[in-house]
Amino acid sequence: MSLVSLKELLQEARSRRYAVPMFDVSNATMIRAAIEAAELENSPVILAAIEPDLVGNMIDYWAGAARMGAISAGIPVAIMLDHAATAELCIRCAEAGFTGVMIDASAESFEQNIAITRQVADLMHRRGVSVEAELGHVGDGQSGSGEGALTGQAGTHSVFTEPADVVTFVERSRCDALAVSIGTAHGVYTTAPRLDIARLQQIEEVSPVPLVLHGGSGTPEDQIRAAIAHGIAKINICSEIMYAWHHTLLEELRQTPNLSYWDATACLAPYQAMLKVMRSKIRLFGSNRPETE
Numbered sequence: 001m002s003l004v005s006l007k008e009l010l011q012e013a014r015s016r017r018y019a020v021p022m023f024d025v026s027n028a029t030m031i032r033a034a035i036e037a038a039e040l041e042n043s044p045v046i047l048a049a050i051e052p053d054l055v056g057n058m059i060d061y062w063a064g065a066a067r068m069g070a071i072s073a074g075i076p077v078a079i080m081l082d083h084a085a086t087a088e089l090c091i092r093c094a095e096a097g098f099t100g101v102m103i104d105a106s107a108e109s110f111e112q113n114i115a116i117t118r119q120v121a122d123l124m125h126r127r128g129v130s131v132e133a134e135l136g137h138v139g140d141g142q143s144g145s146g147e148g149a150l151t152g153q154a155g156t157h158s159v160f161t162e163p164a165d166v167v168t169f170v171e172r173s174r175c176d177a178l179a180v181s182i183g184t185a186h187g188v189y190t191t192a193p194r195l196d197i198a199r200l201q202q203i204e205e206v207s208p209v210p211l212v213l214h215g216g217s218g219t220p221e222d223q224i225r226a227a228i229a230h231g232i233a234k235i236n237i238c239s240e241i242m243y244a245w246h247h248t249l250l251e252e253l254r255q256t257p258n259l260s261y262w263d264a265t266a267c268l269a270p271y272q273a274m275l276k277v278m279r280s281k282i283r284l285f286g287s288n289r290p291e292t293e
């Protein structure tokens with residue numbers, strides 16, 4: 001269909017109670033898998049890069065592949081930068097044709113988070129680019145546990161979003177979407193997370209903008225469904241895609257006596273493994289064929 005803004009995709013998802021999948025896709029093969037999965041399921045999709053995917057002139061290669069995929073796709077596609085640390089990188093991405101950025105100042109103080117987000121929002125809005133911010137802080141599950149994230153204790157460094165802060169934050173920062181911390185964590189869970197749905201409900205009741213769940217990989221399906229039912233309009237999936245890709249590629253290479261063979265051939269099975277993960281997430285999030293629901 002077309003390249004669309006992040007804001008446009010999420011407003012539609014919020015009003016119709018499904019979540020748009022955001023897939024972190026590091027290379028052209030992953031970009032292609034995300035587009036194909038979304039087309040097969042007739043779902044909107046968000047393609048995301050993080051800073052290491054874009055070093056040097058990789059930003060041009062990445063944006064070229066993502067834009068080409070979006071423009072020729074039969075479904076709406078947004079292209080975004082995930083977890084930007086600086087306004088400079090956001091500007092470079094806007095100039096390369098991204099339609100959304102997430103500025104992550106969630107580790108800063110409340111006032112600093114507002115100031116940094118507002119600066120980026122002003123810079124991006126005049127370029128027609130949407131801005132996601134994070135209030136509270138979604139920690140790292142790799143070294144801690146989902147349980148630790150739930151309590152917001154040390155080890156995961158998660159800080160839950162305070163519902164009372166939401167309206168002030170959104171109005172002053174002018175963000176278009178808000179990532180909330182309600183019990184998920186980034187990376188791989190060592191124990192399953194338990195989301196604070198009551199908190200999410202309080203946030204959704206007051207939030208002027210659609211809500212985003214980071215750390216979607218490994219979150220139990222019933223909790224994902226509950227989160228969507230209570231206002232989550234975008235869910236980020238990274239770790240499960242990377243695992244499907246790398247694990248399958250490793251198995252493929254282990255079974256190959258001569259490693260001097262075509263990379264495109266080696267990547268066939270990993271591609272299918274990613275496609276399977278992405279299609280199952282789309283169905284879980286309810287973003288497939290939303291116009292018929």
Ligand SMILES: [Zn+2]
Nearest residue numbers: 186214215236
């Ligand atoms: Zn994240």
